[in-house]
Each structure stands twice: as structure tokens, then as C-alpha cells.
Amino acid sequence: MTISPLAPQSFAVLPPLDGVRMATAAAGIKYEGRTDLLLMRFDEPATIAGVFTQSLCAAAPVELCRANLAGGRARALVVNSGNANAFTGRRGSEAAQITAQAAAAAVGCGAEEVFVASTGVIGEPLDVSGFGGALGTLADAADADGWMDAARAIMTTDTYPKLATGRASIDGVEVRINGIAKGAGMIAPDMATMLSFVVTDAAIAPNVLQTLLSDSVGDTFNAITVDSDTSTSDTLLLLATGAAAGRGAPLITDAGDPHLAAFAEALHGLMKDLALQIVRDGEGARKMVEIQVKGAASDAAAKTIALSVANSPLVKTAIAGEDANWGRVVMAVGKAGERAHRDRLQIWFGDIRVAVDGERDPDYSEAAAAAVMKNPEIAITIDVGVADGASTVWTCDLTKDYVAINGDYRS
Amino acid sequence: MTISPLAPQSFAVLPPLDGVRMATAAAGIKYEGRTDLLLMRFDEPATIAGVFTQSLCAAAPVELCRANLAGGRARALVVNSGNANAFTGRRGSEAAQITAQAAAAAVGCGAEEVFVASTGVIGEPLDVSGFGGALGTLADAADADGWMDAARAIMTTDTYPKLATGRASIDGVEVRINGIAKGAGMIAPDMATMLSFVVTDAAIAPNVLQTLLSDSVGDTFNAITVDSDTSTSDTLLLLATGAAAGRGAPLITDAGDPHLAAFAEALHGLMKDLALQIVRDGEGARKMVEIQVKGAASDAAAKTIALSVANSPLVKTAIAGEDANWGRVVMAVGKAGERAHRDRLQIWFGDIRVAVDGERDPDYSEAAAAAVMKNPEIAITIDVGVADGASTVWTCDLTKDYVAINGDYRS
Numbered sequence: 001m002t003i004s005p006l007a008p009q010s011f012a013v014l015p016p017l018d019g020v021r022m023a024t025a026a027a028g029i030k031y032e033g034r035t036d037l038l039l040m041r042f043d044e045p046a047t048i049a050g051v052f053t054q055s056l057c058a059a060a061p062v063e064l065c066r067a068n069l070a071g072g073r074a075r076a077l078v079v080n081s082g083n084a085n086a087f088t089g090r091r092g093s094e095a096a097q098i099t100a101q102a103a104a105a106a107v108g109c110g111a112e113e114v115f116v117a118s119t120g121v122i123g124e125p126l127d128v129s130g131f132g133g134a135l136g137t138l139a140d141a142a143d144a145d146g147w148m149d150a151a152r153a154i155m156t157t158d159t160y161p162k163l164a165t166g167r168a169s170i171d172g173v174e175v176r177i178n179g180i181a182k183g184a185g186m187i188a189p190d191m192a193t194m195l196s197f198v199v200t201d202a203a204i205a206p207n208v209l210q211t212l213l214s215d216s217v218g219d220t221f222n223a224i225t226v227d228s229d230t231s232t233s234d235t236l237l238l239l240a241t242g243a244a245a246g247r248g249a250p251l252i253t254d255a256g257d258p259h260l261a262a263f264a265e266a267l268h269g270l271m272k273d274l275a276l277q278i279v280r281d282g283e284g285a286r287k288m289v290e291i292q293v294k295g296a297a298s299d300a301a302a303k304t305i306a307l308s309v310a311n312s313p314l315v316k317t318a319i320a321g322e323d324a325n326w327g328r329v330v331m332a333v334g335k336a337g338e339r340a341h342r343d344r345l346q347i348w349f350g351d352i353r354v355a356v357d358g359e360r361d362p363d364y365s366e367a368a369a370a371a372v373m374k375n376p377e378i379a380i381t382i383d384v385g386v387a388d389g390a391s392t393v394w395t396c397d398l399t400k401d402y403v404a405i406n407g408d409y410r411s
Numbered sequence: 412m413t414i415s416p417l418a419p420q421s422f423a424v425l426p427p428l429d430g431v432r433m434a435t436a437a438a439g440i441k442y443e444g445r446t447d448l449l450l451m452r453f454d455e456p457a458t459i460a461g462v463f464t465q466s467l468c469a470a471a472p473v474e475l476c477r478a479n480l481a482g483g484r485a486r487a488l489v490v491n492s493g494n495a496n497a498f499t500g501r502r503g504s505e506a507a508q509i510t511a512q513a514a515a516a517a518v519g520c521g522a523e524e525v526f527v528a529s530t531g532v533i534g535e536p537l538d539v540s541g542f543g544g545a546l547g548t549l550a551d552a553a554d555a556d557g558w559m560d561a562a563r564a565i566m567t568t569d570t571y572p573k574l575a576t577g578r579a580s581i582d583g584v585e586v587r588i589n590g591i592a593k594g595a596g597m598i599a600p601d602m603a604t605m606l607s608f609v610v611t612d613a614a615i616a617p618n619v620l621q622t623l624l625s626d627s628v629g630d631t632f633n634a635i636t637v638d639s640d641t642s643t644s645d646t647l648l649l650l651a652t653g654a655a656a657g658r659g660a661p662l663i664t665d666a667g668d669p670h671l672a673a674f675a676e677a678l679h680g681l682m683k684d685l686a687l688q689i690v691r692d693g694e695g696a697r698k699m700v701e702i703q704v705k706g707a708a709s710d711a712a713a714k715t716i717a718l719s720v721a722n723s724p725l726v727k728t729a730i731a732g733e734d735a736n737w738g739r740v741v742m743a744v745g746k747a748g749e750r751a752h753r754d755r756l757q758i759w760f761g762d763i764r765v766a767v768d769g770e771r772d773p774d775y776s777e778a779a780a781a782a783v784m785k786n787p788e789i790a791i792t793i794d795v796g797v798a799d800g801a802s803t804v805w806t807c808d809l810t811k812d813y814v815a816i817n818g819d820y821r822s
Contacts, residue, residue: 057745057753087741089754089770122738123771227724229739230746313638313724313809314817321818327533328640330498334468335641342468343500359500360534398724399818400811406725407732407809 003159006280006288006376006396012163014178016144018201019043019241023138023146024153027130030082030120035153037131038079039138040197041107045073046239048115049209051217053234059086060096061116062233068100068112072206074239075109077197078116078135079154081182084193085118085126086232095126102132106139117235119156119182119193151180154195157405158184162277168202168266171259173249175202179270183278184226193231196221196274202263203242203251211255212264213238220271223303223393226282227402228311238267279394284401287319288377289394296389301338303391305384308336316398319378324369326354333382344385349373414570417691417699417787417807423574425589427555429612430454430652434549434557435564438541441493441531446564448542449490450549451608452518456484457650459526460620462628464645470497471507472527473644479511479523483617485650486520488608489527489546490565492593495604496529496537497643506537513543517550528646530567530593530604562591565606568816569595573688579613579677582670584660586613588678592685595637595692604644607632607685613674614653614662622666623675624649631682634714634804637693638813639722649678690805695812698730700805701790707800712749714802716795719747727809730789735780737765744793755796760784 020042024035050069052062068074078099085092100114118126151161162181167174183194204212213236221236245251252260280288291309296302309315312332318325326347333340343358350372353361372378431453435446461480463473479485489510496503511525529537562572573592578585594605615623624647632647656662663671691699702720707713720726723743729736737758744751754769761783764772783789 053745054748055742055745056748056751057741057756087738087753087756087766087770089768091770122741123766125770229723229725229742232742232745312640313813314640317814317818319818320814323818327498330468330533331466331640331643334464334466334643337465337467340467342498345468345498355498355534357500359498359502359536397818398814400814402724403728403731403809403811403814407728407730407734407811 004281004285006285007160008277011148011161012165014147014163014165015176017176017178017199017241018243019046020199021142021144022150023141023143024149025134025138027080027134029080035149036081037134038150038153039103039135039142040077040150041139041142042075042239042241044242045075045113046241047072047204047206047209048074049206049213049238051213051236053231055230055232057087057232059084059118059233060088060092061085061118062235063093064096064100065115065235068115071112073113074115075113076103076107077237078103078114079195080118081154081156082120083118083124083126084120084122084233086122088123088125091125095128098128099131102135106135115237117195119154119195119233122232147178147180154180154182156182157283158182158281160281162274164270164273166266166270168262170202170249170252170263173244173247175200175244175249175263177267177270179274181274181278184281184283193233194221194278196236198270199239199241201241201243203245203249204240205251205253208252208255209238209240212267216268216271219392220268220275224275224279225307225310225393225395226279276394279396282396283405284399285396286399287397289319289396290379290392291395292379292381292392293384294390295383295385295387297339297386298389299391302389303393304338305333305336305340305382306391306393308332309380309382310393310395313398316395320397320399322370322373324349324354324373329380329382333384339386341385346383346385348381350379415692415696417696418571419688422559422572423576425558425574425576426587428587428589428610428652429654430457431610432553432555433561434552434554435560436545436549438491438545440491446560447492448545449561449564450514450546450553451488451561452550452553453486453650453652455653456486456524457652458483458615458617458620459485460617460624460649462624462647464642466641466643468498468643470495470529470644471499471503472496472529473646474504475507475511476526476646479526482523484524485526486524487514487518488648489514489525490606491529492565492567493531494529494535494537495531495533495644497533499534499536502536506539509539510542513546517546526648528606530565530606530644533643558589558591565591565593567593568694569593569692571692573685575681575684577677577681579674581613581660581663581674584655584658586611586655586660586674588681590681590685592689594689595694604642605632605689607647609648609681610650610652612652612654614656614660615651616662616664619663619666620649620651623678627679627682630803631679631686635686635690636718636721636804636806637690687805690807693807694816695810696807697810698808699788700730700807701803702806703790703792703803704795705801706794706796706798708750708797709800710802713800714804715749716744716747716751716793717802717804719743720791720793721804721806724809727806731808731810733781733784735760735765735784740791740793744795750797752796757794757796759792761790
């Protein structure tokens with residue numbers, strides 16, 4: 001598979017992070033000659049928070065994670081690629097439970113301290129009969145240096161592994177954050193799904209982790225779209241090993257704690273980095289597109305409008321054709337159902353204002369706009385002229401390759 | 412342009428209809444060598460009802476129609492193709508007004524009795540300076556036999572003209588209904604937009620016409636989608652000349668009048684016929700798809716789910732690839748946000764049940780499902796297992812040709 005032309009020039013190098021070790025294996029779930037099973041284990045119980053798909057047909061592993069999140073503690077995370085264990089009925093729930101029990105036996109913890117994620121083919125039973133032995137081996141082999149291997153093991157249609165790392169000071173003590181992600185389509189339930197696992201050695205209570213995650217997900221992972229299709233399996237987990245407490249970092253138990261500010265900012269940056277890496281690997285993508293809406297009735301209204309533009313097949317095909325087709329942007333604003341002042345609407349492609357005061361900008365140069373559209377990264381800015389609401393989302397273009405990837409085969 | 416492989420085998424032949432005459436001209440708005448201007452005139456004031464785009468950036472002609480609809484009477488309808496007169500600011504409103512005034516002068520009525528629709532390029536000023544002379548000529552030339560010419564004059568990216576005719580008895584008197592439509596994409600604001608004009612010689616009060624139209628639009632024109640993109644210009648007008656009163660037909664002033672039942676049924680059939688002709692001309696379409704959802708919490712919930720499936724790029728590309736990919740259907744059900752019982756969900760492609768009780772149907776034959784997917788017309792049935800709500804929508808597949816039509820050019 002060809003690596004996306006929008007891929008980062010280099011991969012982040014993730015340092016070891018105190019309190020977490022990992023290992024991967026080739027379990028032969030679907031793929032030949034590559035890893036497809038990841039065990040991440042925590043030396044002491046990590047605190048954990050999560051955000052999941054809003055699909056009403058969520059996969060069995062999502063249900064297991066939601067249930068176990070109530071305890072707020074994790075000793076192990078098991079991720080497999082090649083099979084999503086979604087729409088697999090009662091047997092699917094059993095497979096997720098068996099996986100958790102096997103991991104619990106391997107690392108010596110309760111099954112309710114294990115979190116599970118699966119990505120790949122939907123509707124196929126997931127054979128976990130070999131997981132017991134494999135997880136035992138992985139538990140023994142786990143070490144602190146496996147982040148790149150971990151990122152590779154969870155890939156499906158991804159053309160490159162997605163990693164990010166950050167650091168922040170909490171009350172004078174440096175802590176680290178490492179994250180991996182996969183996804184290449186907002187999601188394609190055959191072979192994709194958005195998964196991300198972020199780990200820090202900071203010491204943070206579960207409810208604070210959940211607040212941090214919820215605060216940052218809206219304008220990062222929930223502000224990207226490739227094709228508007230939402231997986232049955234999307235899973236984002238944030239874990240804190242607390243190992244930095246051994247270096248003097250305080251335990252944060254209040255989301256309003258001022259010591260948390262730098263960490264929250266670093267976490268947000270890391271989540272945005274990973275989210276944009278997913279868009280850059282969008283199926284068939286040749287252009288990365290940032291859509292900024294301002295002047296809306298509220299921030300939420302701005303996001304609705306921005307997503308309407310980002311998900312419009314006509315806007316996305318125009319971008320693929322390097323066509324500064326602002327008429328389609330007007331169309332997508334109009335169909336969003338949020339207030340927009342047609343006769344005050346302004347639209348920019350890059351720095352080129354193409355529309356103003358409800359019509360084509362009289363100073364608009366087709367040549368200048370065309371030059372913008374040739375870039376691999378394109379910013380579209382829309383002022384809807386109502387109030388002060390603003391939001392930014394990211395997407396990619398819709399190319400024939402997207403149709404080929406998703407249509408040129410029989411399942 | 413190649414005619415859609417899904418086009419009807421033959422075109423309906425529309426008989427003259429008492430009280431309405433029409434003519435077309437090549438006004439050179441954008442196209443060379445074809446007609447692009449239609450005048451439809453009514454010998455006596457026709458009653459009129461309308462349904463329009465819900466876009467908040469509606470085009471100037473839509474605003475004019477909405478305003479004139481308050482009077483409930485029409486003497487003339489002017490439609491141009493090649494330019495949508497959308498997002499054209501104050502000059503656009505003036506152009507629509509000038510058009511109405513020119514038609515009023517040509518047929519001898521008030522400007523408030525003229526209705527206007529435009530379809531084509533968005534954002535370009537519409538030059539109406541020649542409309543006065545053209546409309547005068549058309550008013551003189553108008554005759555009762557111009558339906559096919561009318562259907563051709565309003566086409567943009569359509570690959571064939573869309574016509575339908577029906578008849579019904581009102582209190583023993585036969586009345587006729589003729590309709591034309593255009594659209595080839597739910598809409599593409601460059602070159603498309605859904606327009607439909609339906610005329611009957613029945614005598615029906617405007618408020619009753621509006622009720623009839625509103626009752627029938629939900630499961631006809633509002634149950635089709637090509638690409639989920641809503642035009643700034645969608646316009647559906649229903650006009651009644653009342654000429655059948657001369658043959659003894661009663662004036663219907665009450666939507667509950669039992670004499671109206673057969674007419675309402677015929678109108679509904681004609682609207683559905685035209686709506687499906689639009690889907691069959693969907694940009695790049697190779698497959699016509701009927702999506703029937705049942706077992707939903709309500710009919711409205713069923714429609715939301717059906718549209719989620721119909722608009723999913725992953726479902727539509729799978730259909731293009733003749734792939735019975737029910738996992739993507741599950742995904743689209745799950746993301747719709749309406750209640751679905753994951754473990755009672757059933758899915759059929761044609762007569763082949765592929766999923767039951769929350770997992771792959773154990774009796775499912777891939778070969779049989781694959782055979783269904785090779786057909787040019789495919790029915791997908793989904794029972795979400797919650798209650799009795801049901802809805803049917805129609806769409807087409809998403810092909811590389813759609814991307815080519817909408818992306819392979821510079822504006």
C-alpha cells in the first residue's frame with residue numbers, strides 16, 4: 001500500500017514512560033506476516049478515562065470498556081487488528097470477556113481492570129482461543145520501548161503508524177505523555193475504526209482524567225471527518241500510571257487545580273496532533289483541508305456548519321479537482337440548518353477572499369484562488385455574519401481513490 | 412453526455428392540458444445550441460402551491476416564489492437553465508423581479524402572478540436584459556403541446572428529460588395531471604438543482620393544493636438523495652388551471668373532500684415517478700437503490716435511519732462495487748442516532764437475509780447476495796427491531812464517475 005502523500009515527514013520517537021510496558025504479536029487474526037495483537041500492561045493500577053463511539057450499534061469491546069470504566073483503574077489494555085468483533089452477537093461479548101480474563105490471568109489482576117479494543121472486519125466471529133497463550137507470552141516479553149511496534153500492530157487500512165509525544169511540568173516535576181492512534185477513514189467498518197490510546201506518567205484521578213479528555217476531544221478527535229461515517233468501535237482511552245509521583249509529582253484530584261494547566265495544554269496538543277494524522281491518512285486523500293467557520297450564532301452552530309461543509313461530497317470532490325468552487329461552500333452552509341446571513345456571508349480559500357456581502361468578491365482573482373487550490377493543504381474560512389460563534393474542523397478531499405478503496409473489491 | 416443506464420426505456424407522452432400553454436427559447440444564457448428559457452402561461456389565473464429548498468441561503472427566485480405564493484394565483488411561470496441566480500446579492504433579487512415584470516407585461520398580468528425558477532451556475536450575475544423581448548415572443552408562440560420541449564429546456568447536467576402524466580376522476584369528471592422535473596444529483600449547485608412543475612386542469616383551491624403537495628412530498632421528492640447535498644434553489648410547484656370546471660368538475664375547497672381521493676393518489680404516483688426519475692439520473696449512477704427501514708421507533712425515526720444509510724459514502728461505494736457489505740449498513744444504522752436494537756437487527760439485500768439477531772445470518776449465502784448486487788436495481792431492507800415505524804427512500808450508488816463529474820474540471 002502506498003503511503004499517503006500527506007503523511008508526516010518523520011515519525012515521533014516516543015520515550016519510555018514510567019509504569020507502562022508493552023509487547024506485540026502476530027496472532028494471525030486476519031493478516032499474514034505482520035503483528036495484530038498488542039498488550040499494554042501497567043505495573044501499578046493506572047487511572048483511566050475514555051470516550052467512545054456514539055453509534056447505537058456499538059461493538060462488544062466498546063461495551064466492555066464502558067462497563068469497566070466505572071472502576072476507573074486499568075492494569076492491562078489489549079488491542080487486536082484484523083477483526084472488529086462488532087455485530088457478532090452474544091459470542092462477541094463472550095470473546096471480549098474471554099480476552100479480558102486471559103489478560104487478567106497473564107498480568108495478575110482482575111478482569112474488570114482490563115480494557116479491550118478491536119478493529120477490522122465487522123460481523124465475523126473473533127476467534128480468541130489462542131489469546132490465552134499469546135497474552136501470557138506478551139506479558140512476559142513486555143518492555144517500555146515498544147511504542148512504534150504498538151502503533152504498527154493496531155493499523156488496518158492505515159498507510160503509516162501514528163504516534164505523538166509531549167511533556168509538561170506539574171508543580172515543577174516533568175511528566176510525559178505518549179499517544180498512538182489508528183484510523184484511515186473517519187472510519188470504514190470493514191477495515192478501519194478510530195482508536196487512540198494515550199498514556200501519561202502523571203498522577204491524576206480518574207474523574208480529572210475524564211474531564212481533561214472530554215474538554216479536549218471536541219476540537220480534536222471530534223473535529224475530524226473523512227467521510228462522515230461513524231464506526232461501531234471508535235475508542236479513545238487516556239491512562240495515567242502515576243509513576244511521576246515517585247519523582248515528586250502531586251496527585252491531581254481536582255480538574256480546576258492550577259498545576260494542571262500546562263499538562264492540559266500538552267495533552268490537547270498531542271490529541272490534535274494524532275487526530276490530524278488520521279485525516280492525513282484519510283482513504284484516497286490528496287488534500288488536507290482546514291475549515292474554519294466564524295460569525296455563527298454559537299460555537300456549536302459554527303461546528304455544525306463546518307461539518308456540513310467538511311462532509312459535503314460536492315465540496316470534497318471540488319477540492320480533489322483543485323476547483324475553488326465557493327458556490328458549493330454556500331450550498332453546504334445553507335443546508336446545515338444553522339443561522340447564516342446570506343447577504344453578509346464571506347468565504348476565503350487560503351488568503352483569497354472569493355465571496356463577500358452575499359456575492360462574488362468583485363476583487364476576486366480566479367488565478368490566485370486556483371493557485372491556492374494546488375496546495376496539498378488548503379484552508380477554507382467562512383464568516384456567516386450572524387454573531388461570534390467559531391469552530392474549526394479538518395477533513396480531506398474525496399477522490400476516485402476513495403471510491404476505488406471502498407468499492408473496487410468484493411468482501 | 413451519455414444517457415444514464417438507469418433511464419426509463421421510454422418517455423411519457425404528455426397530452427395537452429386545458430388552460431396552460433408554453434414555449435421555449437434558446438436565450439444563450441450559458442449553453443450553445445439548445446433551449447434554456449421556458450415560459451408557461453395560464454389562460455385564466457391558476458391556483459398554485461409550492462414547496463422549496465430548506466437551505467438558509469436560498470436563491471433569489473425562491474424568495475420571489477415564496478412571496479408571490481401568498482396570493483395563491485399564477486398567470487405565468489418562467490424557468491431558465493444555465494444560471495441559478497443564486498448568491499448574486501441585490502442584483503440577483505432585481506434580476507428575478509425584472510424577469511417577473513417582463514413576463515407580466517408579455518402575458519398581461521400582475522408581476523405578483525408570475526413565478527420564477529433558475530438553475531445552473533451559482534454566483535454568476537444573471538443577465539436578464541434580453542428576457543423582455545424573448546418572453547414577449549414566447550407568450551405569442553405558446554401552445555398546449557410543448558411539454559417535451561419544456562422538460563428539455565430546464566435540464567442542466569440531466570442526461571434525459573423527465574416527464575410524467577396521470578389522470579383521475581373528480582366527481583365523475585376526468586382531470587389530468589402533467590409534470591416535468593430536472594435534477595441529477597440531489598443537487599449540484601454548479602449545474603443542478605431539483606426543479607419540478609406539476610400542472611392539472613382540476614379546479615382546486617390554493618390551500619387544498621398546498622395540503623396535497625405537503626402530504627405527498629415527504630415520501631416522494633423528500634425521500635430521494637443522490638449525494639446528501641441540498642440546493643439553494645430546489646423548487647416544486649403545483650398549479651391547477653381549473654379548466655376542468657368547464658367540463659363539470661367541482662371546485663374543491665376542502666382538503667378532506669372525498670371527491671379528492673383518486674386525484675390525491677394520482678398526484679402522489681406522478682410525484683413519485685418524477686422523483687425516481689431524478690435518482691435514476693443521479694450523477695455517475697449505475698445502480699438504483701431502494702432502502703426500506705421498518706421496526707423503528709416512529710416513521711420519522713425510520714426515515715432518519717434510511718437517509719443515514721442512503722447517504723453513507725461507504726454504503727454507496729460498496730453498492731458501486733457490487734459488494735453485499737451489510738457491516739456498512741449496520742454502521743450507518745448505528746450512526747443515525749435513532750433507536751435500533753443491535754441484537755434484533757435484520758438486514759436483507761433483495762430477498763436474501765444477510766443478518767439476523769445481531770449477527771451474520773447463519774444461512775446466509777455470499778453467492779446469493781452477490782447475485783443480487785449485480786442487478787441494476789437493488790432493494791435493501793432493514794428491520795431495526797424496536798417498534799412499527801417504517802419509511803422508504805431511494806438513492807443511487809457512488810461511483811468514480813460521480814467524482815469525475817464533480818471533480819475533474821476547473822470552474
